[in-house]
Amino acid sequence: MEYALTQEAPDQLATECLIVAIHENRGLSEAATALDRLLGGEIAAIVQRGDIEGKPGQTLPLLRAVGRAERVLLVGMGVAGACKPAQYKEAVTRAAQAASELHVKTMASFLPMIEVKDRSPAWALEQAVVATEDALYRFDRLKTRANARPLPQSCQFGTAGALGSDANEALSAGRAIARAITLAKDLANLPGNMCTPSYLAEQAQALGARGGLEVNVIEEAEMQTLGMGALLAVARGTHEAAKLIVLQYRGNGSAPPLALVGKGVTFDSGGISLKPPANMDEMKFDMCGAATVLAVIQAAAEMKLPLNLVGIIPTTENLPGGSAIKPGDIVTSLSGQTIEILNTDAEGRLILCDALTYAERFKPAAVIDIATLTGACVIALGGQAGGLLGNDETLTRELEQAGQTAADRVWPLPLWEEYQKQLDSNFADMANIGGREAGTITAACFLSRFADKYPWAHLDIAGIAYKGGKEKGATGRPIPLLVEFLRRRAKPA
Ligand code: BES
Ligand code: MN
Ligand code: ZN
Numbered sequence: 001m002e003y004a005l006t007q008e009a010p011d012q013l014a015t016e017c018l019i020v021a022i023h024e025n026r027g028l029s030e031a032a033t034a035l036d037r038l039l040g041g042e043i044a045a046i047v048q049r050g051d052i053e054g055k056p057g058q059t060l061p062l063l064r065a066v067g068r069a070e071r072v073l074l075v076g077m078g079v080a081g082a083c084k085p086a087q088y089k090e091a092v093t094r095a096a097q098a099a100s101e102l103h104v105k106t107m108a109s110f111l112p113m114i115e116v117k118d119r120s121p122a123w124a125l126e127q128a129v130v131a132t133e134d135a136l137y138r139f140d141r142l143k144t145r146a147n148a149r150p151l152p153q154s155c156q157f158g159t160a161g162a163l164g165s166d167a168n169e170a171l172s173a174g175r176a177i178a179r180a181i182t183l184a185k186d187l188a189n190l191p192g193n194m195c196t197p198s199y200l201a202e203q204a205q206a207l208g209a210r211g212g213l214e215v216n217v218i219e220e221a222e223m224q225t226l227g228m229g230a231l232l233a234v235a236r237g238t239h240e241a242a243k244l245i246v247l248q249y250r251g252n253g254s255a256p257p258l259a260l261v262g263k264g265v266t267f268d269s270g271g272i273s274l275k276p277p278a279n280m281d282e283m284k285f286d287m288c289g290a291a292t293v294l295a296v297i298q299a300a301a302e303m304k305l306p307l308n309l310v311g312i313i314p315t316t317e318n319l320p321g322g323s324a325i326k327p328g329d330i331v332t333s334l335s336g337q338t339i340e341i342l343n344t345d346a347e348g349r350l351i352l353c354d355a356l357t358y359a360e361r362f363k364p365a366a367v368i369d370i371a372t373l374t375g376a377c378v379i380a381l382g383g384q385a386g387g388l389l390g391n392d393e394t395l396t397r398e399l400e401q402a403g404q405t406a407a408d409r410v411w412p413l414p415l416w417e418e419y420q421k422q423l424d425s426n427f428a429d430m431a432n433i434g435g436r437e438a439g440t441i442t443a444a445c446f447l448s449r450f451a452d453k454y455p456w457a458h459l460d461i462a463g464i465a466y467k468g469g470k471e472k473g474a475t476g477r478p479i480p481l482l483v484e485f486l487r488r489r490a491k492p493a
Contacts, residue, residue: 001136003129003175005167006108006156010034011067015156016104018069019095021077021114022047024054029077031110031158038067043074052076056087059098069108073098077114085407088116088124089131096135100152110158119405121160122170127407128157129174130480134181139189139473176302177483180295181476187291188466188474192267192284197315200264200290201243204313207294208247211301218244228354230333234347235316237271237324242316244355247294249301249309251490257308258489259364259454260297260482261355263348263371264290264315271344272320273327279468286348288465288474289370290315296482303483305490310362314351318344330428334358335450340428348373349432349446356450366395366455368485369447370478371462376439378463385411386464386478389444390457399457399485406480410459413441420445 006013010020010031021029026047028036036043043062046052052060058076066072075095077083083091092111099107109132112125136151159167187195187203201217208215220242223232228244235242245264248257265286269275275283293311300309325331329341331350334357339350348371359367377387386403388410390396396412403409422434422442430449434442444458451458464477 001133001152002154003171004154004156005171006158008158010110010158011038013108013156014068015106015108016070017073017099017102017107018066018071019073019075019099019107019109019111021111022052022054022074023080024076024078025080026054027080029110030113032074035066035072046074054078056083057090057094059094061098061102071102073102075111077111081115083114083116085116085119088114089127089407092128092131093135096132100136100149103149105150105153107152107154108156108158112157112159121163122166125157125159125163125167125170126174126177129171130178130181133178134476137182137185139186173303176299177480179302180299180479180483183298184288184291184295184476184479185474187294188285188288192317195266195284195287196240197243197264197266197317198241200266200287200313200315201245204245204247204294207298211249211298213297213301214248216246218246226334227332228334229331230339230350231314231316231354233325233329233331233341234271234318234350237321238317238319239321240317242314244358245311245313245315247297247311249297251300251304252306252308255308256365257310257362258486259310259312259359259362259367260293261312261352261359261367261369262289262291262293263287263352263369263373264313265318265348265351266315268318268345268347269320271318271347272324273343273345274320275345282466282468282472285466285474286372287315288372288461291474292370292461292479292482295476295479296486299479299483300486305486307486307490310359310364312355312359314355316351318347333450337430337449338428340425340431342431343433346432346443349443352447353450356447356456360453364454366392366457367451368399368457368459368482370459372465373460374440374443374462377460380413380440381411381463383463383467385409387440387460388412388457389415389441389460391415391448391451392455392457395455395457398488399459399481402485402488403478403481406484408478408480410478410481413444415441415444415448
């Protein structure tokens with residue numbers, strides 16, 4: 001979809017679908033008022049009758065020409081001046097869906113003119129692009145019959161006059177974030193037989209070529225030489241070759257980089273500790289951390305952020321092949337610490353721990369790992385917030401606040417010393433599981449033992465990276481959070 005700004009007034013604009021806001025206190029937005037004048041009070045009458053109450057996300061199409069627009073879509077935006085960021089996002093999403101149901105090819109939206117509580121007009125414009133692209137996303141490339149309903153091709157936005165030249169910047173940022181989300185969704189929605197570790201490595205190389213990044217792919221033989229016994233242990237159960245993908249974006253000379261480490265299990269069967277069959281297909285999404293890292297680096301490069309980034313992606317399948325690791329097996333990680341594998345389904349931490357040790361060589365300013373790591377996190381926080389843990393309060397606060405601003409939230413869990421003893425093993429330095437209690441925390445405790453050389457944060461995205469059921473598919477979270485975090489790091493307050 002093409003996004004552009006328009007200076008045209010709503011009652012002057014030629015489009016197939018004009019989108020304007022209605023407020024809950026029976027008020028018309030500025031744009032709706034302009035159209036109402038053209039219609040001799042018809043919109044005010046519709047609102048007065050209560051055909052649309054103005055609740056955030058309500059939509060009502062007017063299937064008639066108004067000015068130079070072929071039709072109008074009224075969209076509820078809540079009480080004027082009190083629209084919350086999440087409500088705004090929801091309203092933009094619903095508007096885009098409703099417009100696409102009207103089969104239009106072009107649309108023009110004046111929703112970004114609305115005042116959003118605690119947010120700038122630039123935020124509203126950026127979010128309008130991100131939420132519209134998100135709403136219109138489809139993954140249908142593997143369907144052989146073309147979808148009868150083509151998607152809208154272009155969207156113009158009318159913005160608050162005060163934005164001035166910042167509007168172009170907000171639009172480009174919105175596009176970069178939207179494209180990143182689409183990239184991550186495409187990678188994650190692709191099934192496990194297509195999105196293999198080799199495929200991810202190829203995609204990383206392609207991204208490097210597009211964006212002028214340095215990309216290195218470490219193969220199993222080299223992992224062996226380096227001593228990545230934990231990552232290699234998981235890879236034993238499958239014929240697919242594991243990869244360690246390393247990407248570098250340089251936007252700030254020789255400054256210490258931020259490192260992003262993404263879990264790239266392209267299918268998690270559980271291994272010998274096999275998962276139950278129900279919904280096991282969703283374990284193709286177990287590489288969403290990897291997809292997030294690729295996408296965020298793409299966005300940072302497109303936005304030319306003045307900072308240095310390293311992306312580290314350990315990627316493998318977790319299958320129960322004849323050579324697979326077994327419960328009780330003990331392996332030596334890259335750090336030299338030994339691990340007793342009591343459950344082969346706790347594989348994410350095994351591949352991540354070697355990647356975290358590998359990150360040390362970049363002398364990073366901070367390391368953030370992103371992983372669909374525990375079912376326990378889905379139980380604790382559901383689909384609203386990701387889990388946030390780490391060894392540095394400044395870093396975890398920054399991430400929490402960036403998520404707040406981006407409407408892509410994470411929520412802290414404690415990483416107290418007392419939890420560490422759940423990982424005690426009789427036979428090795430540690431076990432790879434910590435029992436039923438506090439599963440998200442003990443997983444992070446495990447990782448913390450490999451992340452003690454730098455400020456580190458862990459995002460458990462098992463509950464937010466994808467949806468199941470009727471809406472099954474990747475969400476692109478937590479890309480908005482991470483881009484916001486990077487932007488703040490790029491220009492310190
Ligand atoms: N990939 C899963 C975590 C997961 C579960 C993500 C559900 C999304 C939805 C991870 O590898 C895993 O299997 N974790 C185990 C850990 C347990 C064996 C300690 C889990 O959460 O059950
Ligand atoms: Mn698992
Ligand atoms: Zn997993």
